Amino acid sequence: MIIDPTNVVNHKDFHDLLLGTIAPRPIALASTVDAKGNVNLSPFSFFNIFSSRPPILVFSPSRRQRDNTTKHTLENMLDIKEVVINTVNYAMVEQISLASAEYPKGINEFVKSGLTPIKSERVKPPRVKESPASFECRVLEIKTLGTEGGSGNLVTCEVLLVHTQEFIYNEKGKVDPRKVDSVARMGGDYYCRINGDNIFELPRPVAGIGVDQLPDHIRNSPVLTGNNLGRLASIDKIPMPSEVKSFAENFDYNLLWRNNGGNRIDAIHNHAQLLLDRGEVKKAWLLLLSASYQTELWN
Numbered sequence: 599m600i601i602d603p604t605n606v607v608n609h610k611d612f613h614d615l616l617l618g619t620i621a622p623r624p625i626a627l628a629s630t631v632d633a634k635g636n637v638n639l640s641p642f643s644f645f646n647i648f649s650s651r652p653p654i655l656v657f658s659p660s661r662r663q664r665d666n667t668t669k670h671t672l673e674n675m676l677d678i679k680e681v682v683i684n685t686v687n688y689a690m691v692e693q694i695s696l697a698s699a700e701y702p703k704g705i706n707e708f709v710k711s712g713l714t715p716i717k718s719e720r721v722k723p724p725r726v727k728e729s730p731a732s733f734e735c736r737v738l739e740i741k742t743l744g745t746e747g748g749s750g751n752l753v754t755c756e757v758l759l760v761h762t763q764e765f766i767y768n769e770k771g772k773v774d775p776r777k778v779d780s781v782a783r784m785g786g787d788y789y790c791r792i793n794g795d796n797i798f799e800l801p802r803p804v805a806g807i808g809v810d811q812l813p814d815h816i817r818n819s820p821v822l823t824g825n826n827l828g829r830l831a832s833i834d835k836i837p838m839p840s841e842v843k844s845f846a847e848n849f850d851y852n853l854l855w856r857n858n859g860g861n862r863i864d865a866i867h868n869h870a871q872l873l874l875d876r877g878e879v880k881k882a883w884l885l886l887l888s889a890s891y892q893t894e895l896w897n
C-alpha cells in the first residue's frame with residue numbers, strides 16, 4: 599500500500615498504522631508536578647534518547663484523538679519545567695498500563711498504580727522506585743507539532759541526574775539486557791518483552807566489503823538469505839586463494855554429501871549457512887569459495 603498523509607480519511611486508522619509500523623518503542627514513565635505540587639505519572643512510548651553529551655531525552659504527550667484536549671503531563675511541564683523519566687520492565691508493566699488510564703487532573707497515578715514514589719534530588723517530581731533506571735530532567739523545550747487531535751508536543755529534556763538499580767548490571771559493570779527484562783510498546787494493545795531468544799548479539803562491522811563485492815555465486819545463492827549475505831559482506835577482505843586451497847584440502851566434503859543429499863552446491867551453501875548461524879564467518883567464506891574451483895576434490 600502507498601499512503602499519502604495529506605489524503606488520509608480516517609486519522610485513527612492512520613495513527614494505528616504508524617504505531618504498528620514504528621515499533622517496538624521504548625516506554626518513558628513520566629513523573630511531573632503541577633504548580634500546586636500535585637503529582638502525575640503517565641507512560642509515553644513516543645520516547646527516545648537523542649544525545650549523550652549533553653544527555654538529551656525526548657518524548658511526546660499528544661493531543662487526545664477523542665476530544666483534542668491536552669494531557670496533564672504536558673500541562674504540568676508548561677507550569678513546572680521538570681520531569682523524571684523512569685524506564686519500564688516486565689515486572690511493572692500492568693502497573694504502568696493502569697497509570698495510563700484517564701484519571702481526572704490532580705489524581706496521583708502513583709497512588710492508583712501502586713508504584714512507589716521516591717523523593718528526587720534535583721527536581722520536584724518524584725521518581726519511581728521499581729524502575730530499572732530513572733532520569734531527573736530539566737525541560738529545555740516543548741515544541742508544539744500541531745493543533746488537532748493526535749498532534750504531538752515534542753518535549754526535549756536534559757538529564758540532570760541518573761539513578762540505576764544494581765540488578766541491571768553484569769559482573770563487568772555493563773548493563774545486561776537479560777537482567778533488565780525491558781518491555782516496549784507496539785501497535786494496538788501489543789507489547790513486547792525483551793528477554794531470552796529475543797536478545798542477540800551482532801558484531802559491529804569494521805569496514806565491511808559490502809554485498810556488491812560478493813562473488814556472483816555467493817550473491818545469487820539459492821540458499822543464503824539477506825542476513826547471511828549481510829554477515830558475509832561485513833568482513834574487511836575476502837580470504838586469499840591460498841587459504842581457500844588449504845581449507846579445501848583438509849575439509850571433509852564427504853560428510854557434507856552424507857548429511858545433505860542432492861545438489862552439491864546446495865549442500866555447500868546449507869552448511870555455510872549453518873556456520874554463519876554459529877558465527878563462524880571466516881569458515882563459511884572458505885567453504886563457499888572452495889566450491890568455485892575445488893570441484894575436482896569432490897570426486
Ligand SMILES: Cc1cc2nc3c(=O)[nH]c(=O)nc-3n(C[C@H](O)[C@H](O)[C@H](O)COP(=O)(O)O)c2cc1C
Nearest residue numbers: 640641642643644658659660669670671698699700
Ligand atoms: C505504554 C503506553 C504508551 C503510551 N504512549 C503515549 C505517548 O507516547 N503519547 C501520548 O500522548 N500518550 C501515550 N499513552 C497514553 C497516555 O499514557 C495516557 O493518555 C495518559 O492518560 C496520559 O496521562 P496524563 O493526562 O495524566 O498525562 C501511552 C499509554 C501507554 C499504556
